[in-house]
Amino acid sequence: MQTRRSWKIVLAILTCNVVLMSASYTMLIPFLPLYLIKELGVAQSDVNMWNGVIFSVSFFIGAIMAPIWGKISDKKGRKLMAVRSSIGLAITYFLGGIVTSPEQLFMVRVLQGFAAGLWASELAIVSASVPAEKMGLSLGIMQAALTSGGVIGPLLGGVLAEVFGMRASFMIAGGALFTISLITIFFVQEPPREAGDVVDRKSVNQMELLKEPVIRQMLILAVLVQMVILILQPIITLYVAQLRGSMENIVLIAGAVFSLGGIAASISAPVWGRMGQKKSFGKIMYVAMGGAGICMLIQAIPNNLFQFAVMQFAGGLFFAGINPSISAVLASNTGSSVRGSIFGMLFSAQQLGSMAGPLLGGAVGTYWGLKEVFVVAGAIMILTSTFVCFTRKEIY
Template identity: 30%
Template sequence: MDETEKNQESWHRNLHVLWFCTFIASMAFSEIMPFLSLYVNSLGNFTKQQVTFYSGLVYAANFLVMAFASPLWGILADRKGRKIMLLRASLGTAVVMALMGTVTHVWELVAFRALQGVFAGFISNAQALVAGQTPKEHSGAALSTLMTGATSGILLGPVIGGTLAQIFSIRLTFFITAGLLFLTFLLSYFCVQENFRPVKHPQQQSRHRNPLAMFPNPKLIIVLFCSTLIVQFGNVSISPIISLYVKELMHDVGPITIVAGLIAALPGISNIVASPPLGRYGDRHGSGRVLIFGYIFATVMYLPQGFVHSIWLLALLRLMIGISDGALFPEIQTLLTKNSPAAMTSTIFSWNQSFQALGNMLGSLLGGIIAGAFDYNAVFISTAMLMLINLILVWWLIPEIRRSQTAAT
């Protein structure tokens, strides 16, 4: 077997192993979400307002710390390798998750959630490792496929977590989750192969104080980071109110929690189906084209969700959102990969994760504020407007992205 065949076998194997690892990791991260506020409530005699405040604090602490810690880990990954970052993230988070099952005070839970943010980075480093090893002509399809692993885990996590908490207990579920994360550590250690060679920066580039000077198109990088924040903000802002919106549409009659759970899961289902073919299309015809389609499609699908009167129409529109997500997130990552130096692959993915974390934090906080100040439908309308504004910014600031095959594809 020659060197080319070995490299091809290596990146294919790593893609398959890391797909499963990101599936397990995402499932573990998301399965504690359904009962986190219940866990907070069990840690003291709190009023309704206090439970709401502490729950928001516990939720946001992880993302706030992650936003600052991820770039530092990304820089280290580009110097020392991505596999060691996978091991650091999976083992560290497994230990922290187990510690969460031992807390007796709400501030201990806040502290451990913040510490979880310090050890974040498994998904972004898995993406960086795959992006760094995959030939450029296949990177869109590979990253889109890898994204379906994370999406599938996020989709199934709340269902599995709620079931485990019901059968066992909330505390025991934290230990089960820690065990799943330790499994990803073992799989990453024994099954992922990385022949890491740090790429030395040219002397001229190393003298630049501005790290963006190392990129051929810094403006493109900044716009893509902001796009990640906006898309994630839109997705997460819907989460706090979707079950309440379903309850309103069903006139408080019927299996509301079951229907709300199914509707919440629909974007993930269509995302799994749509991401790989959209990634392959982007590899052939330009990632910029797929990105623009994603924004247009998202705007068209989000806007009518604020005006629906039928639960079935809402379900259909939520299903369509998974297609726009399949066009947006993977293609943003693909464009970042294709327009970044090889020496900064992990750095760029970690910065992107920081902007995603900020989108998570701002979306969860402001989504509820918008719904409280106006109504549930205002969240969908404001999200549609954000997508339209993001499309205009991309179209105006990086016009080369409209072309079929350019440096931005």
């Protein structure tokens, strides 16, 4: 049994790991088009094609592999899977810094898809290590760490690329992931199994898990939420430029505006987690989804950048309450013997949403208009909130 002091130490260590993990990823991905052009010699006319393929392939492979890695973690241990993923990601980042062609970078991203799963492993360790009454707060803190790294990463990546070059940024990111590996090996223990839990771990059947209504619905919600979160990615820069009426310094300004949502989420995620623990995660989920949907709809209205930036911040406050609630519901409705499988399936669902979001946002922005992207995203969140509101009492 984890002592009061030990679970706090585990949570603190894994929170630091998640910040490093998220920052390492986001310090590179936003600059991928520039890396393709300046370092790998891709023509300006071909960069969008290469960027899309290279960006998406890792999500695709990760979505396929995540349930498999999750099932293995239930049999072999969550710590082992965390070390596997962090070492694998470290290697792929190092390789990304020495490639000389877009084809080589594509293969590195394929390997990165196989290495993915660190976030799912960290969630599985935390959910099995903290007391049940602290689950909401702990998952909220982890979500805040993930979001904080997402805010820090692009800023740090921009500075590092300017000072040391983009190839050096890959090496630094690889070093950060290797550091996570060492921290996990020496300072994180395999979490204990719950009393009365299933002993025969070979009996884990993910198709059987999917037959449970609460698990199936949470995974579907995870796809939709992640899709909406990333739906803005292809159009945010163009929309900010449209509101400003100028393309001058647009990358810097769009990045700053987009980061406001991440800053807000970092602040509010632990608060949502604590409220979910006291009231119910289902209630917090539909309130957060509804608020996020309304904020998305309102973002289609402003004709000036300041109002849009304010709503970006407000939207971040609400979005922060959704994913920790989904994770907490899944953890609360499963035993620790299948927790790795559950969070592997959750990660797979989020990867699918990460693929679908930019594609949907790009299509709506191209054929309907930029404002309509926010309308579609807001409508999806409000409909999802309504669904959760009317079904949550039946199953969670």
